[in-house]
Amino acid sequence: MKKLLLLLTIIVALASCGETPVPKPRGYFRATFPAKEYAAVADSLELPYSFDFPNYCVMERETSRGAERYWTNIVYPTLNAKVHLSFKFLNNNLDTLIEDSHTLAYKHTVKAEAIEKIAFVNDTTHVYGLLYGIKGNVASPLQFYITDSTKHFLRGSLYFNCNPNKDSLAPSIEFVRTDIERLFETLIWK
Numbered sequence: 001m002k003k004l005l006l007l008l009t010i011i012v013a014l015a016s017c018g019e020t021p022v023p024k025p026r027g028y029f030r031a032t033f034p035a036k037e038y039a040a041v042a043d044s045l046e047l048p049y050s051f052d053f054p055n056y057c058v059m060e061r062e063t064s065r066g067a068e069r070y071w072t073n074i075v076y077p078t079l080n081a082k083v084h085l086s087f088k089f090l091n092n093n094l095d096t097l098i099e100d101s102h103t104l105a106y107k108h109t110v111k112a113e114a115i116e117k118i119a120f121v122n123d124t125t126h127v128y129g130l131l132y133g134i135k136g137n138v139a140s141p142l143q144f145y146i147t148d149s150t151k152h153f154l155r156g157s158l159y160f161n162c163n164p165n166k167d168s169l170a171p172s173i174e175f176v177r178t179d180i181e182r183l184f185e186t187l188i189w190k
Contacts, residue, residue, distance in 0.1 A: 034056040034078070038182060040053065042059070047072065047190070048152060048189065049154060049187060049190060051186045051188070052185075054182075058075040059073070081160045081172065082158070082161075083156050083157070083180065086155045087152070089151060090147070094147065094149060097147075097153045098147075101130075104157070108136075111138045111164075112135060113136035114134075114136070117132055118133065120184045126149075127187050129144055130144060131180065131184070133177070137166050139159065140158055141158060142173065142177055142180060143157040143158070154187075156180070158180070
């Protein structure tokens with residue numbers, strides 16, 4: 001019995017020798033993006049604006065409780081993301097709407113590492129706006145507003161349907177950012 005116990009101990013000791021297991025470093029899925037192709041937003045939505053819309057996205061009406069008539073979403077099915085667009089006609093309330101947009105963007109300062117602001121001005125098409133690039137593990141890494149300063153105000157915010165992780169989402173955020181910049185460049189008020 002002692003010989004069997006000694007033999008068993010030696011076998012276990014030899015089996016446990018070797019390399020110490022080390023967990024693999026955390027990795028992220030490789031994101032592949034479609035080629036950039038755009039077309040004008042369909043007139044069937046009857047929106048008071050138009051812009052070049054990515055062909056790999058779906059445009060849908062916002063149906064949540066409290067949604068207004070011209071609120072829409074640009075859905076990125078492959079990225080599991082949405083750009084929420086809310087539109088309002090101006091009624092001597094431009095300052096209030098801009099301040100609301102600023103407040104909503106800066107609510108992320110608790111988690112944000114930095115907030116980059118990029119102004120956009122096109123006097124020819126009367127398109128003026130501000131893009132907030134919010135760095136860090138935040139719920140909405142891109143927010144913006146666009147206005148003609150007299151009749152129209154459009155606000156947008158990007159959300160991914162996952163826990164925010166700046167490292168894994170960085171390529172997807174940059175991909176969507178180029179689409180938002182294209183929206184700024186091609187927006188036409190009706």
